[in-house]
Amino acid sequence: MRNPPGSDLLVAGGLAVGHGAAPVCAPVDLRLSAGRALAVVGPNGSGKSTLLRTLVGLLEPLAGTVTLAGASVDERSAAFRRDVAAVLDDDSFFVSLTGREHLLLTARGHGVAAAEEVVAAEIEAFGLAERADALPSALSSGQRRRLALAAAFVRPARLLVLDEPERRLDAGMRTRLAARLGGLRDAGTAVLFASHDAELVGTVADEVLVVDDDACRVLAPAEAAGRIAEL
């Protein structure tokens, strides 16, 4: 075990999620503490994105509770926005700001003192050096994805939430991303990510939440090996 579970940061109890009256999967119970990583796996349409959006306060729960550091999640609260960095399925950028400017704005908005240096390091780490001064509209889809991920790394966060972070990344970047996520986890960030990438799940996750219609269960990676192999 990498980091033993500490006190809970994110807690969901009896959480039912969905877009109408009917839940899209079985109720979820989970606990995630600082320095731990939880992967969310399941087939297409099983409810992973719906669950993540509910966990970060973008969708109302149909039933049950979600708390972050003991308080109900509320994306409008300053403390919540300070504590949680999320990269979901909607890469959105200011259309008239370059990638570098977007990252600087994000870092400064979150009070990063050495913003220029931090941003330069993440531009390098995400392989964007040659295109950092281009507008998002002039980037490839994979480069836009790298930019969206870099924005989550230029600012501090207690909880990082990623929806299929491997999407549109080449193999080299996926491997580097796994190392970065492992590094953040080991430095004390709680990492929650949905993924179809068995290597990413195997490298980063301490536990695996398998999302299904009949039951959503948190398993040790070894117990979830069969489900990870299906990703």
Ligand SMILES: Nc1ncnc2c1ncn2[C@@H]1O[C@H](COP(=O)(O)OP(=O)(O)OP(=O)(O)O)[C@@H](O)[C@H]1O
């Ligand atoms: N905005 C929406 N309105 C209504 N139904 C939705 C909406 N978004 C998703 N759904 C439905 O909710 C269910 C769960 O979708 P969700 O996107 O959470 O699945 P997922 O596990 O993330 O899938 P994937 O692996 O394909 O990304 C699906 O049946 C989907 O069609």
